[in-house]
Amino acid sequence: MLSFTEENYIKAIYHLSDAGQLAVSTNDIALHLQTKAATVTDMIKKLANKDLLAYEKYYGVSLSKKGKNNALSIVRKHRLWETFLVEKLGFQWDEVHEVAEQLEHIQSNLLIEKLDAFLGHPETDPHGHPIPDKNGKVKQIKQFSLSQGKNGHKYIVSEVKDGSATFLQYLAKHDLYPGVTIQIKEILPFDGSMVVQLQNKQKVTLSKATSEKILIKSNE
């Protein structure tokens, strides 16, 4: 069984490697976990000894199959807890992250399976991130950035790529959540900002920077 700290390293590496695709550098991990490179070197040696990752001196690490499975289990727990906090306890979606960071380390398969059932086996969390299933399978949705959407077309918001409280609060104010249907009404050529209409007919103007951080999927 992994310690709290080991789990955090595995999760960080998973995210930084884009779900285990690419190798991750010592400094990236240190930055992400707000710790020092020397500390990271020590820890990745330990994780390498446990066969959770492959480590080549000076060339970073990449997760093993076992490491990826561990990461997926932690991500699953994190996202189920976030869903619980928002759907059942009424948290704002910008308030959930820190608490879920703690809850994801609770060790109990029974708990997580019962929580999953209680939530109705959700496929995505409140930010639109897919929740890995019990076996670590992640359902991939065909999605792309809102900035690539076409004028006049309707889409469903599927995910937001920025978890900062200010950004999430901004979106919340304009009722932009995963699951919401939007239609692109206008794309301004000079700065790439766009006007989108919500279900309730309200229109919002989004800067290019913002529309790049919102992912959408086709309207079926």
Added chain:
Amino acid sequence: MLSFTEENYIKAIYHLSDAGQLAVSTNDIALHLQTKAATVTDMIKKLANKDLLAYEKYYGVSLSKKGKNNALSIVRKHRLWETFLVEKLGFQWDEVHEVAEQLEHIQSNLLIEKLDAFLGHPETDPHGHPIPDKNGKVKQIKQFSLSQGKNGHKYIVSEVKDGSATFLQYLAKHDLYPGVTIQIKEILPFDGSMVVQLQNKQKVTLSKATSEKILIKSNE
């Protein structure tokens, strides 16, 4: 903020001292926490420095006001989580303890207040233990042991004094939970065992040892 370990010591001392009434010995704490007396001595020195308890060498410890408040907050969290696990996730009442031992250490006031509201501000957990309120106030119920009940009288089961899985499973099999109304039908003079009738008219014979571990309160 207290560490996981510090919280466990404070909670153990709280329970062993009967809610902070009496002093607790080093050995009792070591036994309860499955650790060594030397370790306990070190830790209580640390907790004494933080003004969580009063420590007199060779004469044990007693919780300070601050220590008691901390303990009550942990107990509150533990019991709210147990209630959640049983009421919302469908855990059996003998399965909840270990998981609640982990959940009680999650740090978030918002979480615990929202959980409390979600559960409808329960006054007792599934074992009938009172849940301290936000301010640490514990509602005391006038209760006594079933073994002291009178023949023919009706009572409500209010608490069970043994948390072992086997005992709880035994009670569950006979539908004996806090909140259930029972009537004493017969008390056998030679061994003190008694026959009680449940709401559904079923009768169960309980040994003296068992009836001593079940607490009851008056039927209003």
Added chain:
DNA sequence: ATAAAAGTTTAGATTAATCTAAAAAAAGAA
């Protein structure tokens, strides 16, 4: 191609929580 910069590792310490073994104090028994 080589020197400077950036990134990484090693060496040596530190802190929290734990342990064993030995010393000291308190409690119980003769």
Added chain:
DNA sequence: TTCTTTTTTTAGATTAATCTAAACTTTTAT
């Protein structure tokens, strides 16, 4: 009361996770 037993504390180590400073590798720039 004095000796034995039990309980508690102290001393000295250990492990996990962290740090700083120095050494070493790789990358970048001139």
